[in-house]
Amino acid sequence: MKQKFYDLRSDTITLPTRDMRKAMYRADVGDDVYGEDPTVIKLQELAAKITGKRDALFIPSGSMGNLIPLMINGGRGNEILAQKNSHILHYELSSAAALAGVTIVPVEGERGIIEPTELAKHVRPDIYYMPRVSMISVENTHNKEGGSCWSLEELKAVSDFAKKQNLLLHMDGARLFNACIAKGIAAKRYCGLVDTVTFCLSKGLGAPVGAVLCGSTKFIEEARRIRKMLGAGMRQAGFMAAAGIYALEHHIERLADDHRHASQIAQALTEKSWATINPSDVETNILYFDTPNHDAVQVAAILKKRGIVCGPSGEKTIRMVTHLGIDDQDAEEICKVISNCSI
Ligand SMILES: Cc1ncc(COP(=O)(O)O)c(C=O)c1O
Structure with missing residues (x-):
C-alpha cells in the first residue's frame, strides 16, 4: 500500500x-x-x-x-x-x-x-x-x-x-x-x-x-x-x-479545526523526549517545537520517513502548520505517528 x-x-x-x-x-x-x-x-x-x-x-x-x-x-x-x-x-x-x-x-x-x-x-x-x-x-x-x-x-x-x-x-x-x-x-x-x-x-x-x-x-x-x-x-x-x-x-469558520489540530499535535509532541514545546503557545494553526538534542534536519527526515512532512526552521527548531488538507482523522493519525516515533 x-x-x-x-x-x-x-x-x-x-x-x-x-x-x-x-x-x-x-x-x-x-x-x-x-x-x-x-x-x-x-x-x-x-x-x-x-x-x-x-x-x-x-x-x-x-x-x-x-x-x-x-x-x-x-x-x-x-x-x-x-x-x-x-x-x-x-x-x-x-x-x-x-x-x-x-x-x-x-x-x-x-x-x-x-x-x-x-x-x-x-x-x-x-x-x-x-x-x-x-x-x-x-x-x-x-x-x-x-x-x-x-x-x-x-x-x-x-x-x-x-x-x-x-x-x-x-x-x-x-x-x-x-x-x-x-x-x-x-x-x-x-x-x-x-x-x-x-x-x-x-x-x-x-x-x-x-x-x-x-x-x-x-x-x-x-x-x-x-x-x-x-x-x-x-x-x-x-x-x-x-x-x-x-x-x-x-473557509473562515473552519479555521477553528486547523487550530484544534495544531493543539492536538502540540500535545502529542509534549510527550516526546526529542521535542520541546509549550502547547499553550499554540494559538492558531502554526506551531514550532525545539529539538534540543538533535539536528532539526535529522528529526524532519525521520518524521518524513514515517509520513509527516515538515520543515526545519532553524538548527534545532521545526515548524508545523495545519490546514484544510488535514482533517480530524489525519490529525489523529499524525498524533499517533508522533507518539510512536522514538529518535
Ligand atoms: C505573515 C506573512 N506575510 C506575508 C506573506 C507573503 O505571502 P505570499 O507568499 O503570498 O507573498 C506570508 C507568506 O507566507 C506570510 O506568512
Missing part, C-alpha cells in the same frame, strides 16, 4: 476543493485591467465589506500587499518600524529597500506584539540629516512567532501611538482570519485600527492564488497604479477571484 504523507510544511500547500473548482469554472470574467471583471469586482467589494474599509484590490500575493503600502506611503529614504521577526523583514527579499526605497527597522516585541514603548525608542527627532519614520507594520497572526494573535487592546495601543506620532499603520494580515477565529474578534474591529490591511486567500483559506489589499478609496486608486507598475495588472483574474470569494464564504 502506498504510504500516506501528511504535509505540514505550510498552509500554502492546500489545493482547491472540488466546490471551489466549480466556483472557479463558473466564474464570469472580463479584462480586469479595464476594470471589467465582474468576479474581481465582487471579491473586492466583499473584502472591503468584511474589513470595513472603503475599497479593496485583488493582488497576486501577500508580499505585494506589503510592498504596495510601502511604495505609496513609505517615502524614499524613510524608515518603517516592524517587529524583529516580521515576514516583511525576513522573507520578502528586502523589497522594501530594493523597490520602495525604505529601510525596515526591527523592533523588539514578544510573540510578535509590539508595544508603544518599544516603538517610541525608534522614532527619531525631526532633524534634517536623520531618516524619518513614516509607517508601522504589524503582523497578525505572526508567522515566525508561532501564529500568535494580537488582542484588540494591544493593537489599539499601537494605533493610538501611530496617530499621535502621525505615522501610518499597515497590518500584514496574511492570516488575519486565523486571528479573528482564535480571538473571536471580527475582522472589521481589527481593521478599524489600521490604515491599510492585506489578507491572503491562498493560505489557510485554501484558494490557489491571491491576496486582497484594503484601505481608503484614494489609497486603493493609487495601489491599482502601483500594481500595474509592478507588472501585476491581471486580465481574466475572475477565475482566481472566484476561488477567493468561495474561500471567504466557506
